Amino acid sequence: MNMRFKPQPLSIRVLDRPDANELARIDAFIAASPEATPFHRPAWVLSVSKACGHAWRYLLAEDGDGTLSGILPFHLIHSALFGRALVSSGFAVGGGIVSDNDQAIQLLADEAWRFAERHSFPTVELRGGAVPDDQWQHNQGVYAGFVTALADDDESQLLAIPRKQRAEVRKGLKGDLTVRIGTAAQDRDDHYAVYAESVRNLGTPVFPKALFDAVLDGFGEDADILTVLHEGEPVASVLSLYHGGTVMPYWGGGSWDARRLRANDVMYYALMNHARERGCGLFDFGRSKYGTGAFSFKKNWGFEPQPLSYATRTADGEAARDVNPMSPKYRAQVALWQRLPLSIANRIGPMIAKGLG
Numbered sequence: 001m002n003m004r005f006k007p008q009p010l011s012i013r014v015l016d017r018p019d020a021n022e023l024a025r026i027d028a029f030i031a032a033s034p035e036a037t038p039f040h041r042p043a044w045v046l047s048v049s050k051a052c053g054h055a056w057r058y059l060l061a062e063d064g065d066g067t068l069s070g071i072l073p074f075h076l077i078h079s080a081l082f083g084r085a086l087v088s089s090g091f092a093v094g095g096g097i098v099s100d101n102d103q104a105i106q107l108l109a110d111e112a113w114r115f116a117e118r119h120s121f122p123t124v125e126l127r128g129g130a131v132p133d134d135q136w137q138h139n140q141g142v143y144a145g146f147v148t149a150l151a152d153d154d155e156s157q158l159l160a161i162p163r164k165q166r167a168e169v170r171k172g173l174k175g176d177l178t179v180r181i182g183t184a185a186q187d188r189d190d191h192y193a194v195y196a197e198s199v200r201n202l203g204t205p206v207f208p209k210a211l212f213d214a215v216l217d218g219f220g221e222d223a224d225i226l227t228v229l230h231e232g233e234p235v236a237s238v239l240s241l242y243h244g245g246t247v248m249p250y251w252g253g254g255s256w257d258a259r260r261l262r263a264n265d266v267m268y269y270a271l272m273n274h275a276r277e278r279g280c281g282l283f284d285f286g287r288s289k290y291g292t293g294a295f296s297f298k299k300n301w302g303f304e305p306q307p308l309s310y311a312t313r314t315a316d317g318e319a320a321r322d323v324n325p326m327s328p329k330y331r332a333q334v335a336l337w338q339r340l341p342l343s344i345a346n347r348i349g350p351m352i353a354k355g356l357g
Contacts, residue, residue: 010063012107014057014059014111015059018042018046025068026058026071029068029098034244035129036243037094037095037128038094038242038243038248039073039094039127043218043220044219047215047217048090048214050214051208052091052354053354054078055075058071059073059112061104069103070098070107070108070130071108072111073095074088075087077090078355079355081355082355082357083123084120085124085125086121086123088124088125088126093286095127096127096310096311097126097132105130105131106133109136113313123312123313123315123320124312125311126310126311126312131311132313135313137312137313137320140307140309142308142310143287143307143308144289144306144307144308145306145308146284146285146286146287146298146299146305147282147306148283148304150272150275150280150283152276153276154273161302162302165302169265171265172262176230176231177228177266178228179266181226182224182225187225187227188213188216191234192209194227194254196342197256198253200346201256203333203335204337205348205349207349207350215239219241222242223241226240226271228258228263228267228270230263234255235261236252236253236258236263236267237253238253238267240275242278245282246281247272247283249271249285252267271283285301287308290305
């Protein structure tokens, strides 16, 4: 007589300190999970906490033998300007629950909400991952992700770019531009200078330089900086993460001269070739909001948008956080920030940006 299989009950445990064995176990689980992102990794979670001062937790779903069935990392975001929230993951465009077990998914979501209630966080934000039950608000149609396969060689990669965008890349390649890749002090300083100018021009505060340094140090060989220089001066630069055979250009920007020089076009084309040489097969252009210039830019490269789904749960009577710089409530602040001298924006921006999460 065949015995009916009875699934093992699961329990949830909270990890709140960097135990090396536990973090290695989490890393192994993430490496084996196709839906996991760089933002689930301990390297990301601990780097954000170290650089920005927000505490972190991992919720671990385990069976009776202690085998992991799911994880949920989050940061405890406190900000006088932007409020309090549990965010998975902080300063990331990804996160949320990693599991293919329905029971684990719901248990992790429920425990995250109980944690929020116990510690007076009015909101929990899951930036991707498995979707909990209908007590959570599912936000779709706001952001799209852009991922495509890399070509087999440099020329094929160029030809894979749609004609109009390819012409821009060719113009940049004919210019007096050079590319440097690394993680040394000069790479970090040049990247931060270019990125800070870029986000100031967009009207948003720059993150602390310590965040970029901590991520580079935490990810080791799985992160680097590609900088495009004109006559020896950096004009475009991007900090990229490498995870599961995918490259993600995460923090990138260009100076005022970058558009004229087509430096951003050269930067992303060079990164595609560099990533392929590193063994990557996919290029993840990150998320963009529908209707924005960044959304159109990525489509111009031949990337097809894929809708992203985020889950949020907010306490009764509370409003969800709004940290989107495109929100109408921030229109005046964005316009003001764009006019700030760069030295002032770089001095006060990190203090504000720490609270964005």
